[in-house]
Amino acid sequence: MRQDVIVIGGSYAGMAAALQLLRARRTVLIVDAGQRRNRFAHHSHGFLGQDGMDPAVIWKTAKDQLSHYPTLTWVDGTVVEAKGQKDAFAVTLDEGSVHHGRRLLLASGVRDELPPVPGLTERWGRTVFHCPYCHGYELEMGKIGVIATGSMSLHQAQMLPEWGKVTLLTNGAVEPDDEMRADLSGRGVTIEPTPVAALEGRADVRLRDGRLLGFAGLFTASRAMLPSDLASLLGCEIEEGPLGQLIVTQSSKETSVPGIYACGDAGRMPHSVSLAVGDGAWAGAQLHRSLIF
Structure with missing residues (x-):
């Protein structure tokens, strides 16, 4: 047929x-x-x-x-x-x-295609997301981490303050220039340059220097x-x-x-x-x- x-x-x-x-x-x-x-x-x-x-x-x-x-x-x-x-x-x-x-x-x-961060794949779609319109509201204006993968991550970091307090984890994938840093600062975004070692717990980020940052949710640009x-x-x-x-x-x-x-x-x-x-x-x-x- x-x-x-x-x-x-x-x-x-x-x-x-x-x-x-x-x-x-x-x-x-x-x-x-x-x-x-x-x-x-x-x-x-x-x-x-x-x-x-x-x-x-x-x-x-x-x-x-x-x-x-x-x-x-x-x-x-x-x-x-x-x-x-x-x-x-x-x-x-x-x-x-x-x-x-x-x-x-x-x-x-x-x-x-996800960034090679230990623990990220297991949390994808549950506490790690790519679309703020799909998942941002449920974070209740809590702390949000953006795990950078490239230039689109800067765009995410600019948008996500609508849904909570944002930290941009540059993770060696992006380096904001002075103009972008000023823009992000004006939006209340914190820039964290220390690389990410792994994700733990629900949506916690372990940095390579040993610090553990807790978030309500994480975003990354797959x-x-x-x-x-x-x-x-x-x-x-x-x-x-x-x-x-x-x-x-x-x-x-x-x-x-x-x-x-x-x-x-x-x-x-x-x-x-x-x-x-x-x-x-x-x-x-x-x-x-x-x-x-």
Whole structure:
């Protein structure tokens, strides 16, 4: 069976796109590897109507709703190869099956490349975050640490005083110039130059000189990486943005390759559940238009 659209990635953006197509009675195959980016978090914030919900519950509810549409096929798996052209694409899954479709939608999201700080990975999404709009409010204006990874960390340090008392831990990754130091000082930000040795407790930072700094929460600017080289192998243009890798798309969400679209964290910046859903809904509508005009 040839699908109208094959969606690679069944998280928020991919499902939002699929919903528009299913409601237009189009056939859709979703292939999902089960690697939601926010699988480490227990609560999702900033998504209208779902504020504070477990992101896994939001995902499952959406999937259950999609399952009522008879033109949906859902496969748990990973796409290991994709080829073809507009109206004649073929994707191969890790278990060997091959599926055909008129359009491809890359909605596989991204993975976070984290700084190599001992104890950080275990706390990612729980007490170490990247988005203040998603997690800042719950810190109750407490002490916030920013573990620097590069220039984006300076931007984080400038923003985060809206949510608490901020300490920028430069950690050898960034050196603010005099103008930036004056700016941060004016915002009440403390600059700590001693490198970080490890994270301890809930959100405590052990410095290399032995001091232990306690925080309500920590932020760091992770680097977004596409989860595989599938987009590049298909010939899609990829660029390095301030937050990491990004599949380049037109306003219609079509990539540089005709018939291949991208949405969600893989195809836009910045990132959040709300933005991914909106981007996916737009991509789904544009995919439908491409099938009828």
